[in-house]
Amino acid sequence: MKSQQKCIVIFALVGCCAVLIALIFSAVDVWGDEEDGITEDNCSKKCQFVLVENIPEDVTIPYKGTIPLTTGLHDLLDKAHRLVEIVSPFWDLNSTKNAFQLPQAKQGEILFHRFIHLRSQSVNLRVVSGPSDSSELKVLMQHGADVHYLNMKALTKGQLNSSFWVVDRKHIYMGSAGMDWRSFSTMKEFGIIIYDCSCLAMDLNKIFSLYWQLQYKDFVPSIWSKKLTALYNKDKSLQLYLNDTEAKAYISSSPDVFCPKDRMKDIEAINRVIQDANTFIYISVTNYLPVLNSGQPKYWSRIDNILREALILKTHIKVRLLLSCWEQTDPLSFNFVLSLKTLCMESINCSLEVKFFRGINHNKYMVTDNSVYLGNFNWVGNEFFFNAGVGMVISQQVNEKNSSVVEKMKVVFERDWNSQYSKTLQPDKIPECRTLLQNSSDWK
Template sequence: MAGPTTQEPVKTQQKCIAIFALLCCFTILVVLIFSSVDIWGDDEDGITEENCSRDCRIVLVENIPEYLLLPVDGRPHLPLSVGFHTLLDQARRSVEVVSPAWDLNSWDMETPPSAAKQGQLLFQRLLSLKSRGVKLKIASSLTNSAELKILAAHNAEVHFVNMTALTRGGLRSSFIIVDRKHIYIGSADMNWRSLSKRKELGVVVYNCSCLALDLHRVFLFYWQLHERDYIPSIWSKRVTALYGKNDALELQLNTTDATAYVSTSPELFCPKDRTRDVDAIYQVIQSANRFIFISVTDYLPLVSRRFRGATVTRYWSPLDEAIREAVVLRGVRVRLLISFWKKTHPLTFNFATSLKSLCMQLQNCSLEVRFFSHREQKDDIQHGLNHNKYMVTDNAVYIGNHDWVGSDFAINAGVGLVVEMKNSLKEDGETILEHVKSAFERDWRSRYAKSLQGSKDHQGKYRNLQQVKIHEETKEENKWNSPLSL
């Protein structure tokens, strides 16, 4: 009887090696999946998509500097500082903050005490969260902030998002989440100027854990990027979107039926099912039937990137083309209110003139552009700056963190909130759409909104902002529509 051949031990050894290799591959795969994001230690306070609240209250919050004399529209708008303090009053367990700036606790000798007061009060309020047993978490791209160091010394957890390594951009996101139930989104950040010198607009949403849970997932996305220099290719389901433009959250806002969702940018920061900011804005423009009112600090449909030591600039068309289509093909009335300040790019006027020219010799075509300008102090380029970043139509509102500049959407991190009302605008003015529309029309009628005179003779002057002067109209009957002389 023949004994075992020498090939059998070899085959057995090969099988063992193969099994071991498969186990190693499986182990590596599991490690990759679960190390791409740290999903442990965060149970979302027991809130799930099934048990979260959809009966919500939304409030418009604004900061209007006391030296801006705006027409009274009769609708009470909650001051931004009051909105922030009211929001923090609700905190019982957690406060999560993302802000592009941390400059609340200003003790600069050149800063007027009255202007800095609100920022200092808010900073002290954040410090006091520790004594109330409330956990404070902050995601920031700032590496050397004195205020963040002080907050960290008072038990705040601070995670650093290295935007330079990730996108070569910046963190422009500005939002707050309290107890995964209440949220703020808007143009203001953790800067004393947002509470005193700059004109800001945002919304606070109360008792809306469904929406807050989705925004918390955006925060968790930033949180997991702590000190990373790359964006993982595999993410946990904990950071994927719950709602989007094709599957919006159905909810009650101030007893009115509505839908809402959160959008983000840039595209690299959009996990599965998360809607990009530019797609959210495009959807709101496309859904408008009668009017589109836009208020932004800067409007510039260009993307600039550094390539081999040189700056390459190209036309960025999505939003510019969407506006043109709405005006010309659908007959939607468009008003665009842009801030005029020391950092306004000269080409802004070229694009504004191009948009205005669409309606030349066209019936039922209405596109107006005005520049919001307050006489600035020489030592502060943000004195009276209209820092708003929103759009309102006859059926929806978009509140965001970005100006409508191509480069912002391409490389900078931001968030947006889209709210669409089921019953559109109400005559009683109770919806958030009517409140935002009222705020826009107030600014549009104000003495600070200047029309653009864009003849060909002025084109050469656009290249030098030092030659751009604001025409101060002295006649009382023309004080709301004095032109911007170029």
């Protein structure tokens, strides 16, 4: 009897140890990286920023308070002395044979050759990509790059949408453009580059580290390393200067299961920015579709309800939604925005305007009277729920010099909103976006 009890006790102890070991090894830890002695106490908070865009040559919209995307990215590579870390869903920088006539298409190839030569300049290149058989990534590995693949399909049944750079742990890029030649030629892209901002770069690098360690995993860890704990969030924003103007900032992430302790979820960051708006909310995204398509489509209310509450509860606030009219525009998008517009019928305190931009306006941002949210997602349920992405919130008072991020992004939005490429479409026009693109004269 006693020997039986001993066996039971031993078996229980072995079981507990096995569970403990499994939990320990399921945790994502961060390898012993060089930290350069940078900590929260001594990291740089006096930062500079530029807004970057790619405007296709067939779109006659001027750069306004922005610089070309390729100019900004090449400048980042010029400043790299030790390490360039890049997250991109895929790699296709060399244009196809059919695109050789596009002058801008060469920009991707030029950028690719700069990546190839980083190692010869004693600069390490680390890349996180979605599962890919990219010949370009194979070439980069042959030239010394370290490449990790993030299998989101196995982890969350989603995909990698994140697009950002961290250079020498002090300069960052975040925006809509991935490492695709189209992002420097035929696609309208938007993003931000922030220089000499090691506080923010250190926090963004934690997300890079999280992705990096997930390469060989096909499940989401049950425990995250303390080293991945977010430095800043909506309750503890980074206090910094951007172009000599006071600001607050933090970085958010998706999906929810990819958010370690204190990391703000993207949907919560969007909610906070909308809640804090006083006079206007301008949103520029390719698609708006609050639906989950995982087998049987179903309504995903989180983002739709946030806008509905703003329209109903916020007095005298102006909401503008700029979407794309392109081949993949879902007719349901119009149904949802029409439903939002009905909330403002016969109400003088409620204002929602919706326009469609002809072609692919790949921008993914929101600007209000006091904050901006810049992310990697269209406002589509599937993206927030399943996919990996990051966002950045910057809060800043508009100043007389018009040098704030908020003011500059407001100017960019209004430029696009008032351009010849944006217009209000009637309900019966939405399913015909493909036809409208083929017959541009019908757009006028």
